[in-house]
Amino acid sequence: xxxxxxxxxxKLRGIAKKFGPFVALNGVDMDIYPxxxxxxLGDNGAGKSTLIKILSGVHQPSAGEIIVDEKxxxxxxxxxxxxxxIGTVYQDLxxxxxxxxxxxxxxxxxxxxxxxxxxxxxxxxxDIITHDEMIKIGIDISDPHQAVGTMSGxxxxxxAIARAIYFGAKILILDEPTSALGQKQQMEVLKTxxxxxxxxxxxxxxxxxxxxxxxxxxxxYTFLSLGEVIGSGTRESLxxxxxxxxxxxxxxxxxxxxxxxxx
Amino acid sequence: xxxxxxESDRQVSxxxxxxxxxRPEIGAFSGMVVILLFLAIVAGxxxxxxxxxxxxxxxxxxxxxxxxxxxxLMIAGEFDLSIGSMIGFAGMSMAMMLxxxxxxxxxxxxxxxxxxxxxxMTLFIGWIIGNIVVRxxxxxFIVTLAFLFILRGLTEVSFREFNEGSTQISGLPDFKETDFxxxxxxxxxxxxxxxxxxxxxxxxxxxxxxxxIGLDAKVAWWICIAIITYIVLSRTQLGNWIYATGxxxxxxxxxxxxxxxxKIGLFMxxxxxxxxxxxxxxxxxxxxxxxxxxLKELEAIAAAVVGGTVMTGGFGSIVGVIFGAxxxxxxxxxxxxxxxxxxxYYRVFLxxxxxxxxxxxxxxRKRITGGI
Numbered sequence: 001x002x003x004x005x006x007x008x009x010x011k012l013r014g015i016a017k018k019f020g021p022f023v024a025l026n027g028v029d030m031d032i033y034p035x036x037x038x039x040x041l042g043d044n045g046a047g048k049s050t051l052i053k054i055l056s057g058v059h060q061p062s063a064g065e066i067i068v069d070e071k072x073x074x075x076x077x078x079x080x081x082x083x084x085x086i087g088t089v090y091q092d093l094x095x096x097x098x099x100x101x102x103x104x105x106x107x108x109x110x111x112x113x114x115x116x117x118x119x120x121x122x123x124x125x126x127d128i129i130t131h132d133e134m135i136k137i138g139i140d141i142s143d144p145h146q147a148v149g150t151m152s153g154x155x156x157x158x159x160a161i162a163r164a165i166y167f168g169a170k171i172l173i174l175d176e177p178t179s180a181l182g183q184k185q186q187m188e189v190l191k192t193x194x195x196x197x198x199x200x201x202x203x204x205x206x207x208x209x210x211x212x213x214x215x216x217x218x219x220x221y222t223f224l225s226l227g228e229v230i231g232s233g234t235r236e237s238l239x240x241x242x243x244x245x246x247x248x249x250x251x252x253x254x255x256x257x258x259x260x261x262x263x
Numbered sequence: 264x265x266x267x268x269x270e271s272d273r274q275v276s277x278x279x280x281x282x283x284x285x286r287p288e289i290g291a292f293s294g295m296v297v298i299l300l301f302l303a304i305v306a307g308x309x310x311x312x313x314x315x316x317x318x319x320x321x322x323x324x325x326x327x328x329x330x331x332x333x334x335x336l337m338i339a340g341e342f343d344l345s346i347g348s349m350i351g352f353a354g355m356s357m358a359m360m361l362x363x364x365x366x367x368x369x370x371x372x373x374x375x376x377x378x379x380x381x382x383x384m385t386l387f388i389g390w391i392i393g394n395i396v397v398r399x400x401x402x403x404f405i406v407t408l409a410f411l412f413i414l415r416g417l418t419e420v421s422f423r424e425f426n427e428g429s430t431q432i433s434g435l436p437d438f439k440e441t442d443f444x445x446x447x448x449x450x451x452x453x454x455x456x457x458x459x460x461x462x463x464x465x466x467x468x469x470x471x472x473x474x475x476i477g478l479d480a481k482v483a484w485w486i487c488i489a490i491i492t493y494i495v496l497s498r499t500q501l502g503n504w505i506y507a508t509g510x511x512x513x514x515x516x517x518x519x520x521x522x523x524x525x526k527i528g529l530f531m532x533x534x535x536x537x538x539x540x541x542x543x544x545x546x547x548x549x550x551x552x553x554x555x556x557x558l559k560e561l562e563a564i565a566a567a568v569v570g571g572t573v574m575t576g577g578f579g580s581i582v583g584v585i586f587g588a589x590x591x592x593x594x595x596x597x598x599x600x601x602x603x604x605x606x607x608y609y610r611v612f613l614x615x616x617x618x619x620x621x622x623x624x625x626x627x628r629k630r631i632t633g634g635i
Contacts, residue, residue, distance in 0.1 A: 078517075094517040096510035097632045098577040099503075107507050108519035110500040117501040120494075149632040 009203045014064035024050040026227045035200045039214040042224035056088040057081030087169025093160040097149035102130040133162045137195045153181045154188035173205045225249040287571040291586035309600045313466045313475040323592030324485035330566035332536030334584040336529045340509035340576030341403040343533045348414035350556025353541035355418045356381040358432040358551030374445035389534030393527030419553045430553035449546030451477035481543040493581040509576025566591045569620040
């Protein structure tokens with residue numbers, strides 16, 4: 001079994017979160033390595049969303065600590081998390097449909113000269129950077145002035161990912177990037193994720209429902225169920241049956257088949 | 264084997280002409296051309312003589328000033344229905360200071376002081392409106408509708424209080440003759456063009472002297488505001504923020520755009536436009552009336568829509584609004600020159616144009632957001 005030599009970029013230790021009497025997360029440990037795709041799997045309500053919201057600074061954990069580069073950190077806001085290099089690409093992608101690709105790429109972080117907010121944008125430079133950054137992860141947009149609303153779902157994902165990386169994300173959280181896409185678009189997104197992985201220095205947390213997608217690209221797995229980790233390991237240490245069983249929240253497929261058979 | 268087709272190949276690149284006719288302003292531009300041609304045919308001698316040009320541009324530019332304010336705010340996703348009442352309020356405030364001096368007995372008011380103090384007040388009111396809208400999350404339609412009533416009421420009350428029950432002030436001194444600052448708003452501009460016309464023999468009155476001296480100063484204000492806002496909207500960081508705010512507020516905020524400040528700033532900008540409108544009127548005519556600016560907010564919004572601004576925000580252009588203001592101003596003013604048309608048909612016509620424009624804008628928006 002080939003163990004990764006590198007140190008984890010992010011370590012989660014005993015992360016717990018309570019919303020009033022409801023225990024959303026109950027002591028979650030997770031190690032995230034650079035240059036790897038870490039699949040975070042689990043059923044609806046398993047606590048995946050709560051976990052990534054804690055990582056991206058939206059929620060604060062009730063207990064436990066987040067360690068980035070060997071240093072414990074506290075995120076009071078999404079801004080703190082993004083300053084620490086955590087970039088989250090949510091399902092809505094935070095893109096504006098009526099605006100052009102390069103205006104979206106630099107939205108809120110424009111390159112300009114002169115006194116803000118009246119500084120003149122360097123539109124040429126912004127177009128070129130947008131184009132280059134998207135080519136790096138595999139999409140050649142012919143026209144950076146094209147409105148985002150005219151792009152396909154896969155292209156939009158790529159734009160959001162390229163933007164997060166360009167603005168310094170070392171840990172990229174992708175929240176179900178393949179849901180709500182067609183088959184071919186899903187493959188495009190998986191290719192994009194592979195290319196980001198190939199950059200080598202970026203850790204990717206890939207949240208998904210889809211067993212096949214996770215098998216195609218993940219190096220490491222963490223399975224959540226009812227707020228706890230019920231299994232984790234590298235691609236080599238888990239076989240297909242384990243993955244299927246853990247995705248179903250620990251239920252054995254054979255048991256399920258039996259239960260179904262009884263009806 | 265067939266060459267591999269990529270996704271980006273589906274975005275067909277278009278020639279210059281196709282790109283030109285797909286611009287958002289093209290509808291307003293063609294409408295303007297049609298109206299100009301129509302007027303040239305049926306009433307060219309009155310509409311396009313020097314006096315006609317002066318009068319038309321006067322109406323067009325005063326509408327144009329507030330339409331630009333309304334347009335920027337609409338791009339950011341909000342409305343301002345208080346523009347008209349703000350015009351009345353600002354006019355009243357300036358005229359009262361000019362007539363009775365500064366508040367709290369601070370002595371005579373120069374045109375500069377009257378304008379500056381009034382601008383401070385209107386910007387403050389714009390700031391309050393903006394804050395109420397962004398903090399309460401109420402629709403700007405309702406908040407500014409409330410201020411439409413509040414400001415108009417305050418204007419009338421203040422007038423009656425100081426002016427022996429009258430809601431008009433007339434017979435102010437003719438400041439534009441003696442004061443440069445007043446001349447900036449009430450004076451004349453582009454005199455050289457009319458002198459040139461006179462020398463070429465086109466600008467003569469019955470006695471053979473020069474007929475029209477120049478255009479109203481508000482034309483120059485309109486042009487300046489249009490150029491500045493054009494640059495701000497299309498080239499600056501703030502312009503990107505304005506589009507982002509109106510398109511999708513949440514994603515703009517997630518990317519660090521100060522959405523609330525953008526909106527508050529634009530409510531203050533519409534207040535600024537209304538104040539400039541009022542100053543041009545006060546210093547040009549030396550009068551003020553509590554009813555000034557009535558319904559102007561709706562005309563401003565209509566001109567912005569005719570100019571291609573999308574009602575739901577995120578899309579629009581200054582060039583389009585310029586065309587929109589020309590269409591509105593021309594029709595409003597010129598139909599009265601045509602003897603065989605009942606002047607009130609202009610409202611019917613404008614209503615129809617507005618509806619067509621709104622359909623066209625929605626179509627553009629759907630074409631973009633519908634995507635593939």
